[in-house]
Amino acid sequence: MLAFKFAYKNLIGAGLRTWLNVSVLSFAFVVIVFYNGMLDGWNRQGRSDTVAWETGNGQYWHPLYDRYDPFSLQDAHAAITSEAEKLVKENQLTPMLITQATAYPQGRMLNVMLRGIDPNQKILLIPSASLNPQNGEIPALIGKRMAESAHLKKGDHVLIRWRDINGTFDAREVLIIDIFKSNVPTVDVNQVYIPLTTLQEMTGMKKEATLLVAAATLNNTGIKGWAFKDTKFLLKDFDEMINAKKGGSRILYLLLLSIALLAIFDTQVLSIFRRQKEIGTYIALGMTRAQVIRLFTVEGSAHSILALILGSLYGIPLMLFINNYGIPMPKSADQAGVAISEKIIPFYSFGMLVSTILLVVISATIVSYFPTRRISKMKPTDALKGKIQ
Numbered sequence: 001m002l003a004f005k006f007a008y009k010n011l012i013g014a015g016l017r018t019w020l021n022v023s024v025l026s027f028a029f030v031v032i033v034f035y036n037g038m039l040d041g042w043n044r045q046g047r048s049d050t051v052a053w054e055t056g057n058g059q060y061w062h063p064l065y066d067r068y069d070p071f072s073l074q075d076a077h078a079a080i081t082s083e084a085e086k087l088v089k090e091n092q093l094t095p096m097l098i099t100q101a102t103a104y105p106q107g108r109m110l111n112v113m114l115r116g117i118d119p120n121q122k123i124l125l126i127p128s129a130s131l132n133p134q135n136g137e138i139p140a141l142i143g144k145r146m147a148e149s150a151h152l153k154k155g156d157h158v159l160i161r162w163r164d165i166n167g168t169f170d171a172r173e174v175l176i177i178d179i180f181k182s183n184v185p186t187v188d189v190n191q192v193y194i195p196l197t198t199l200q201e202m203t204g205m206k207k208e209a210t211l212l213v214a215a216a217t218l219n220n221t222g223i224k225g226w227a228f229k230d231t232k233f234l235l236k237d238f239d240e241m242i243n244a245k246k247g248g249s250r251i252l253y254l255l256l257l258s259i260a261l262l263a264i265f266d267t268q269v270l271s272i273f274r275r276q277k278e279i280g281t282y283i284a285l286g287m288t289r290a291q292v293i294r295l296f297t298v299e300g301s302a303h304s305i306l307a308l309i310l311g312s313l314y315g316i317p318l319m320l321f322i323n324n325y326g327i328p329m330p331k332s333a334d335q336a337g338v339a340i341s342e343k344i345i346p347f348y349s350f351g352m353l354v355s356t357i358l359l360v361v362i363s364a365t366i367v368s369y370f371p372t373r374r375i376s377k378m379k380p381t382d383a384l385k386g387k388i389q
Helices: 002-014 016-055 070-074 082-089 144-150 196-203 236-274 276-284 289-325 331-336 350-377 380-385
Strands: 059-061 093-104 110-117 138-143 157-163 169-180 191-195 211-214 227-229
Touching: 016 236, 016 289, 016 350, 070 093, 082 093, 093 196, 110 144, 110 157, 110 196, 138 144, 144 169, 157 196, 191 196, 236 289, 236 350, 276 289, 289 350
Parallel strands: 110 191, 138 169
Antiparallel strands: 059 211, 059 227, 093 110, 093 157, 093 211, 138 191, 157 169
């Protein structure tokens, strides 16, 4: 307790030097919390949106299907088994048939993925209910990004060419019945959705599918002939990108924290140099060298406590403001190819806050301790005389 009283007295007595150190360290603390909160918020939003729009609670893939290889689509299809058909009727699964196609909007050529989806499905947020028969025309659904890149709008007709199960090319016009907006570019960019049964007839793949999307209420029991892919596998690329972002951000943390800790280190060195007589007096009055070292270490580490208090004073209102209004993302973020909303709402987990606080306190304590080791080599008589060892 005595060490804390001395530490408080000496820190307040140091005046401006103390508050400069505390201000820099508090800024580093707030930046670390803010940036981690932003990445965690993006991670939560991105994962939630991707599950809701694309992956569901997992997917059953045809064994030959490879989402990175469009040429695998020619053979990656199979009949929906009776077991799977039963789950489809119970709204536990929704089948999707995927094939390569070419669209010709306004005389231009655009490679697209033609996706057959059940208009009655409720598992994904894709507004497939709008894919109703249109007087003999094929209704098609596209995303906002696709509409902008192809210069298409609701009510337009566009020619689509595809290859059927026998490898024969065929072409028909589709009617753009609706345009949806999604934060997940992989369900939007170069994707055209038409009714599942229509695509099955067009390709000669009746009652077949490429993959089956699982509902959140479905327990994975396995479906013969289909390979189950859980959300961990399906979101692997997104998770790796977030981890890479966090890795890169650590460089920023290191620089900010190093500047603050260097200031504390210099302050400790200067303090020990200028207060040698005081140190000698402490030892002469009966304090052990270990107690004096502890006193100066506590004094240095107290910078981190003051920094946490100061950081909270301006950091908490700032974080609350950002949480209310979000962090707006530029329009160019749509071109990043990853799930990202127009505004990111940061998420500050208890574990992240505790780990950041411990990082700041422990780091400040360590850099405060190293200069104090010199005290153990001091002779009380020389220290009282102000002699430098």
